[in-house]
Amino acid sequence: MHHPGPPRFATVGESVELAPRRPDPGMAAEWRLLERPAASTATLDGGPVCHLEPDTSGVYRAELTTTDSTHEQIIRAFPAVTETIRFSVTEDDFDGEDIAVADRAVVIGKFNDFTMGTHWAERDGDEWVLEADLPPGTHHAIFSFDGSFESTATDEVTVEGPGRPRIELTSATEDGSLVVSADTHAAPSGSEPAVEFYLDGRDALEESAVSIHGDDLRVPRDALPETARVHAVAVSERHSVADTLVVEHGRENESADTGATVSVSRPADPPAWAGDATIYEIFVRSFAGETVDTTFEAIERRVPYIESLGVDVVWLTPVQASPTRHGYHITDFFDTATDLGTREEFESLVDRLHDAGIRVVFDLVINHTSRDHPAFQLHRTGVPEYADYYERVPAERDVSDVDWAGEDAPGYYFNWTRIPNLNYDSLDVRRWMLDVVDEWRDVVDGFRCDVAWGVPHGFWKEVRERVKADDPEFLLLDETVPRDAAFAENEFDVHYDTDLFDTLRDIGTGEEPASALFEALDATAEHGYPDRAGHMRYVDNHDEDRYIDECGAAPLRAAVGATFTLPGTPMIYAGQERGVEQQRGTMRWHDGDSALTDFHRRLVALRADHAALRAPGVHPVPHTVETGASDGVVAYERTDGDETLVIVLYFGDGTASVSLDSAVGDTDLLSGTPVGSDGTIAVGDVVVVPATRER
Incomplete structure (x- = not known):
């Protein structure tokens, strides 16, 4: 089965790579766009692996045709929340000596996957400046004149705006139906999100069998196929990471008295031991x-x-x-x-x-592989079977001092010219x-x-x-x-x-x-x-x-x-x-x-x-630093419901005397030594003490 997998979620302008799973090299496969928002002019290039670049928010429906089957893929594109920002550095910001300045500098950062040659800062007076449209958050840029990293300068810019909301799906059985409920959390400084549910094209669950009411999705148990995957995203100013439930309907266990068994799992969760x-x-x-x-x-x-x-x-x-x-x-x-x-x-x-x-x-x-891997050597020397194994970029984008054979260069990150990127197309x-x-x-x-x-x-x-x-x-x-x-x-x-x-x-x-x-x-x-x-x-x-x-x-x-x-x-x-x-x-x-x-x-x-140290949640503990560097002290509480511990850290030299606004034990659980009494403790680096009363 070559189905490309679950629905994909992206923002406008973000490239979404689409590919058959379990690929057979040389297999015939072709993509086409079945549906797109009315205002969109997006297209697919038709190859076995292609990239959709949504240009309008909404739902896109793509079709993958192989020699033995046809599959559909949903791509939901959300509006991009960005702001035009300005990265800039001066000659004094560069960390090398006797740097050879130029009219422009190559710039890399997360915004371009740390790829040389795609973004250039132009000289503006005493500055080198690059403008970019970036989402909320703190962004870093690295400037270099020759791409060697012998001398670099960095700049940091923060884009104000909301973070991303969060979502978690749960399930229950009510009146002969499976009910999937979405619990959403607004992003810090964001508004309350709405919920969007999506089914999975790999499953036989029909959309007509599903009803959605607000944050709940309901489907009769007898309409469930053997496997059904339910995906959901929270949507406000930005969209969340999608959550997924997998529903297994055990019809082989069905009887007139008990009905079919239904089990639900969470495929995105980490293993409990981690x-x-x-x-x-x-x-x-x-x-x-x-x-x-x-x-x-x-x-x-x-x-x-x-x-x-x-x-x-x-x-x-x-x-x-x-x-x-x-x-x-x-x-x-x-x-x-x-x-x-x-x-x-x-x-x-x-x-x-x-x-x-x-x-x-x-x-x-x-x-990537080593530049000395036989596959790369065969690729660069024109062996046809290896022609598409590695990324290739125009030679003018290459800022290395390597004399690459031909009119192109391999794709690579940073200045990693010895480890060329593989081509996942x-x-x-x-x-x-x-x-x-x-x-x-x-x-x-x-x-x-x-x-x-x-x-x-x-x-x-x-x-x-x-x-x-x-x-x-x-x-x-x-x-x-x-x-x-x-x-x-x-x-x-x-x-x-x-x-x-x-x-x-x-x-x-x-x-x-x-x-x-x-x-x-x-x-x-x-x-x-x-x-x-x-x-x-x-x-x-x-x-x-x-x-x-x-x-x-x-x-x-x-x-x-x-x-x-x-x-x-x-x-x-x-x-x-x-x-x-x-x-x-x-x-x-x-x-x-x-x-x-x-x-x-x-x-x-x-x-x-102590399970309290492995539990979620951190609560700051008010405190006064009697002696020691006050900025070097932090105190917080950790609890699993059965036990509550107070942790005090001191990043300074010597020992700090810290008065806590809560009653704690007088023995450090980490060292086993006394640390003080009456809520005032001596901490040299780390002290962990039990709380002796509820706060």
């Missing part, structure tokens, strides 16, 4: 130590250490064949890197971690990457998806259904930087929280007060993430300078404490707990900070022992 887990990221080639090479066997021999930390998940940076130390330039998707070991040795490591009760997340890199590429997914999904417990923002939404939706069909507990973690709630729509379970990451850095350097972390948490709702979405909270990863190097040792403990005492899934980047200062530095086994390691162990254990 919210309770702690992730440990290992940059594989720096893990074994200074004088030995890291191999799968070497990591396996160190599993007792990983186990001692109490973590639940290990995320391994790429283990596939690659000429680079970091592994993201892959030359063979179906085999392991020879320097790390054989496929059998990798599976032995996975088995050993499983024996320790630790899940394994595999770094899935499918946005190619059925061959889609089939190839689905084979990669199939190759590893039964070996590991989840994928951390590298450059997730570079791969089409429709493909991720297919990957999700593919891996979850056999294993609903399989984890999908996105690298979307900066974060984007669109990837929560039937795509990923857990998302990088770049807002908290950036804010904790700003707190650690003194640019923001500690209370700014509440604004970072509020940004999750502003972006429109569903309440059930998971978020990875972290202070370090392999792509960023170490927190301890940028902010210092004292703020590090408080920042790590925040990731373990706020809602979400905390992540430790290997070496963080040992005091490693280099971004991808060697693990400090013999000379690491043992006290810091013990601190991490205690945080992992505390979070595992």
Whole structure:
């Protein structure tokens, strides 16, 4: 079956990629537009993979015809809420010395997927200026004269306006009918939303059998097919991430007395275990130590250490064949890197971690390949079978110093000329990457998806259904930087929280007060993430300078404490707990900070022992800083209904004396030591105390 999947939701001007699922390379497939809003002039180009660019709000209905079937796809386009903004920098803003200035500068940002050569800032007096139409939110732009990143300047602009509303579907059986109800939440500073329901073209549920009354959809049980999917969006100034219910109608169990069984599931929800887990990221080639090479066997021999930390998940940076130390330039998707070991040795490591009760997340890199991959070499040398495997852009858009053969250049992000982007308009590429997914999904417990923002939404939706069909507990973690709630729509379970990451850095350097972390948490709702979405909270990863190097040792403990005492899934980047200062530095086994390691162990254990720390919801606690830096202190309350804990963090040096506006215990649950009495506590970094009365 090649049906393209669920209804798609977009804004006017946003390109929506449409493609058959389970593609057969070379299959005959053609798209045409059956219906569009009256004012629209949008068209489809007819190929197996095409892109609809809605030019008017409303419903578009597309038809995919293959050799053996015909399928319909609904695309709902909503009005775009944008404002024309102005990015600008001066020569003094550039961070290099003796920069060669020009009349224009190349500009990249999320607004153009960090793609060189598409947007240029023109010189206006002493400034280089770029105007762009962008939605509400804070936007960043990076300026460069030559695209090398040897010297850059940045600008930040905030567009005022409402965030995205949120929606959650629930179901009940009433009077012989299934009732799907939508619970909506207005965006901060937004108006109350309306609800739109949509059925799924893959199912036999007829629209005539469905009745909609306000926020409820009703369908008689006897009209339900074996499977029915119900989708809904909340709509106000902007539209929400869609929510989905899957209804299974078990007619094989039907009897005159009981009727058919009906079960309802939520396919977009993360697995329950993910919210309770702690992730440990290992940059594989720096893990074994200074004088030995890291191999799968070497990591396996160190599993007792990983186990001692109490973590639940290990995320391994790429283990596939690659000429680079970091592994993201892959030359063979179906085999392991020879320097790390054989496929059998990798599976032995996975088995050993499983024996320790630790899940394994595999770094899935499918946005690009290495420039040294045979497929790219065949592509660039004109082998016909590989002609459409990679993105190609006009040579005038290329700002690299590479002398690419021919009149075009490969597509790539940032200045990543050695990892050209794959072309997902190619059925061959889609089939190839689905084979990669199939190759590893039964070996590991989840994928951390590298450059997730570079791969089409429709493909991720297919990957999700593919891996979850056999294993609903399989984890999908996105690298979307900066974060984007669109990837929560039937795509990923857990998302990088770049807002908290950036804010904790700003707190650690003194640019923001500690209370700014509440604004970072509020940004999750502003972006429109569903309440059930998971978020990875972290202070370090392999792509960023170490927190301890940028902010210092004292703020590090408080920042790590925040990731373990706020809602979400905390992540430790290997070496963080040992005091490693280099971004991808060697693990400090013999000379690491043992006290810091013990601190991490205690945080992992505390979070595992207290459900209140894993529950949703954060409530600020009023307090007075008697001694210490007042901007360095933040206090909040966490509760699961049975237990209430008060957390106080101090990002400053030394010890702060903090008076709380509530009664708490006098012993720190994290350290087991007394912290004071009468609501006044001494905090050096992180203190967790039980509340002794209801507030």
